[in-house]
Amino acid sequence: METLWFMIVAVMIAVYVVLDGFDLGSGFVSAFVARTPGERRAVIRAIGPYWDGNEVWLLAAGGVLFFAFPKLYASSFAGFYLPLMIVLWLLILRGIAIEFGSHVSNPLWRNFWDAGFAFASILLTVFYGAALGNVVRGVPLDKDGIFFLPLWTDFSTSGQLGVLDWYTILIGVLAAATLALHGALWVNYRVVGSLQERTAGFARKVAIVVILLTAVVTSITFQVQPMAAASLTARPWSFLFPALTLAGLAMVAVYLRRQGGQLRAFLGSCLFIAGMLTSAANSVYPFVLPARPNAQWGLTISNSSTSAYGLSIALYWWAPALALTAAYFVFLFSRFRGKIEVVEAD
Numbered sequence: 001m002e003t004l005w006f007m008i009v010a011v012m013i014a015v016y017v018v019l020d021g022f023d024l025g026s027g028f029v030s031a032f033v034a035r036t037p038g039e040r041r042a043v044i045r046a047i048g049p050y051w052d053g054n055e056v057w058l059l060a061a062g063g064v065l066f067f068a069f070p071k072l073y074a075s076s077f078a079g080f081y082l083p084l085m086i087v088l089w090l091l092i093l094r095g096i097a098i099e100f101g102s103h104v105s106n107p108l109w110r111n112f113w114d115a116g117f118a119f120a121s122i123l124l125t126v127f128y129g130a131a132l133g134n135v136v137r138g139v140p141l142d143k144d145g146i147f148f149l150p151l152w153t154d155f156s157t158s159g160q161l162g163v164l165d166w167y168t169i170l171i172g173v174l175a176a177a178t179l180a181l182h183g184a185l186w187v188n189y190r191v192v193g194s195l196q197e198r199t200a201g202f203a204r205k206v207a208i209v210v211i212l213l214t215a216v217v218t219s220i221t222f223q224v225q226p227m228a229a230a231s232l233t234a235r236p237w238s239f240l241f242p243a244l245t246l247a248g249l250a251m252v253a254v255y256l257r258r259q260g261g262q263l264r265a266f267l268g269s270c271l272f273i274a275g276m277l278t279s280a281a282n283s284v285y286p287f288v289l290p291a292r293p294n295a296q297w298g299l300t301i302s303n304s305s306t307s308a309y310g311l312s313i314a315l316y317w318w319a320p321a322l323a324l325t326a327a328y329f330v331f332l333f334s335r336f337r338g339k340i341e342v343v344e345a346d
Helices: 002-032 037-047 056-068 070-079 081-103 107-137 166-190 194-224 227-234 236-255 262-284 308-335
Strands: 287-289
Touching (some): 002 107, 002 194, 002 308, 037 107, 081 107, 107 194, 107 262, 194 227, 236 262, 262 287
């Protein structure tokens, strides 16, 4: 039962990153590709019906984490207190920037909120990537499952660890590039005209960066966290996750250059992100939070989960809740499908 809920949490986080990832990645398009107020409005309209609904998956994943692995929830929220507060403020800034920027007519304030949207979106991608890097690398848990990390120390992966070191920053850069590509592919699929052409060109350049960084990060991860290679060796079927990653990259590379392949390129990006995150989850299983340097003090699916009875009962409400949420998103994406044109104000 613990393994099942580990898989549920991993999938819910992957769904959140896939969905809210194109919202965050649109911030890159807004900052680097959209040149006029009308084009920036078009980017906002491309994510407008979805962005707040997509964040429901973050709340849902946090709720599942709370009841399924309460010790992990308590330990992580205490140890990562500072970066979590930064993420919270960035989420608030991004939300109000979208809303205020869409309702003010003054050009100065509209430009200010557009800049806030881009700034918050870009920083969030880096912090999310750094968070993933911390989980894969491991944190200095004591025997009671307690730790605290400063924002940074000497940027080393050994000794006194910090939230930010050379490895977690590298993961943050990969995450930023990945979500920049993801957002660009979404905007490329939704908009028309010169904005679409420039966004496609931006996506092609970022795709090269993503491919190179993925190769580098994968190689380094096997050195930073030896458990990653051991997990693949112990469970040969788990090579399916890296295979999904490669298949997603191939879809992006092929369909990004094909006429009318915008949707398939975006779906390839979805597959790539899902493959990367499930690969990361597989690399640390059965741990939910590895420990450094005392690996035996790490939190596992066994020592951090709630009772088997509680996990069993939770399935009875989680399944219908998931079905309702999925139905809502099917309706949402079908209701607001179609292309968006750039409209410049007079």
